[in-house]
Amino acid sequence: MTYSISEVAKELDLTVYALRYYDKEGLMPFVERTPSGTRLFKDSDIEALKxxxxxxxxxxxxKEIKGFIEWCSEGDSTxxxxxxxxxxxxxxVEAQLEELNKxxxxxxxxxNYYKTALNAGTEDIHNNKIGNF
Amino acid sequence: MTYSISEVAKELDLTVYALRYYDKEGLMPFVERTPSGTRLFKDSDIEALKxxxxxxxxxxxxKEIKGFIEWCSEGDSTxxxxxxxxxxxxxxVEAQLEELNKxxxxxxxxxNYYKTALNAGTEDIHNNKIGNF
DNA sequence: GCTTGACCTAGAGTTAACTATAGGGATTAT
DNA sequence: ATAATCCCTATAGTTAACTCTAGGTCAAGC
Structure with a gap:
């Protein structure tokens, strides 16, 4: 089973432009082509793109992702x-999660600040000493 | 107590360039100046920047943050x-957290995949049917 | 056999968010 | 009083990641 570039774009929720850009940047050296040059995506290619x-x-x-892809095609030595x-x-990602929780x-x-202010009809309810907001 | 732009930059871990850029983009209309034009940051300004x-x-x-700042200076009506x-x-942020957890x-x-492969000395241990990685 | 629509490449253009440079003024240290 | 160090503006340059355009190929349907 193979898929066209527009099918893959729809499936992964990105544009055909973006996919071709990734290919140009060396992120998809594994995608095969028809004799006339049209890309044919396999299921494993879609998994790789995920x-x-x-x-x-x-x-x-x-550029760093490209490095990883290169390691992949170099086999077990990497x-x-x-x-x-x-x-x-x-x-x-752990750091990002911590940051996002903060x-x-x-x-x-x-x-809560704005809920309270809205109930009171004014922000003055929070006695911010001449704060900006 | 007031602070210079470089003190604020150090405190908030961003550059002086970035702070001036934010000001130019309308994010800091509340920051006052000396008669000669030098920015003087108050504690409340630093809180706003946070x-x-x-x-x-x-x-x-x-640009959207600028809209919020404008609302702030329009008072209770916003x-x-x-x-x-x-x-x-x-x-x-909830959606981002969900995404990041995935x-x-x-x-x-x-x-785990690579830990196992590394122990076995080869990726072949995972019988991926001709997958890319 | 010709039109339609999807595919292709090369390369130019876009956008956000800085980042840096040039040129100049004010304040502090010696 | 002069050199260093901070500050300022205006404006040009950078970068990543697309996004779009132009010009062309190819396979299918009428």
Whole structure:
């Protein structure tokens, strides 16, 4: 079973432009072509793209993802590097989660702040000593 | 107590360039100046910048943050808008947390995948039917 | 056999958020 | 009183990750 670029774009919720851009940047060396040059995506290619999307969502830049893809095609000799990379990513995502939880706390405070102010009809209920908001 | 732009930059872990950029974009209309034009930051200004950083960390673009700052200087008549904005941000951060947790799961899977492969000395231990990685 | 629509490449354009430079003024240390 | 160090504005440059356009190929349907 193979898929066209527009089918893959729809499935992964990104544009055809973006997919071709990823390919140009070396993120998809495994995607095969018809004799006339049209890309043919296999199921395993879509799985690979999901990992790429996962790495992207951790904030990893495309050039670094390319490095990982290269390691993958070099075989078992790069297993250690790849493992280390995922451990690093894990640490980064843990930090992001912590950060996002702090952000959530502040947002929740602000929600309460404005709920109270709205009930009172004025922000003055919070005796902020000439604060900005 | 007032602070110079470089003191604030150090405190908030951003550059002097970035602070001046925020000011130019209308994020800091409340910061006062000396007669000769030098910015003087008050403690309340630093608190405001922390909220701005919080909003930025949720992915809110600077132009939208500017809109919020404008609402703030319009007083109580914009309380409802500001409350709604924080509720929206809360929903967005909740979605981001969910997304990031999914990402973490995938990363954890990959960590285990590579740990096992590394122990076996080869990726072949995972009988991936001609997968990419 | 020709039109339609999906595919292709190369390369230019876009956007956000800085980042840096040039040129100049004010304050502090010696 | 002069050199260093901070501050300022205006404006140009950078970067990543697309996004779009132009010009062309190819397979299917009428």
């Amino acid at each position: 990992i790429i999307q996962c790495l992207k969502s951790t904030g990893m830049p495309i 297993l250690q590097q790849r493992y280390n990379m995922f451990l690093e990513r894990k640490a980064i 952000t959530m706390e502040i947002i929740n405070h602000k929600c | 909220i701005i950083q919080c909003l930025k960390s949720t992915g809110m673009p600077i 309380l409802q808008q500001r409350y709604n904005m924080f509720l929206e941000r809360k929903a967005i 990402t973490m799961e995938i990363i954890n899977h990959k960590c």
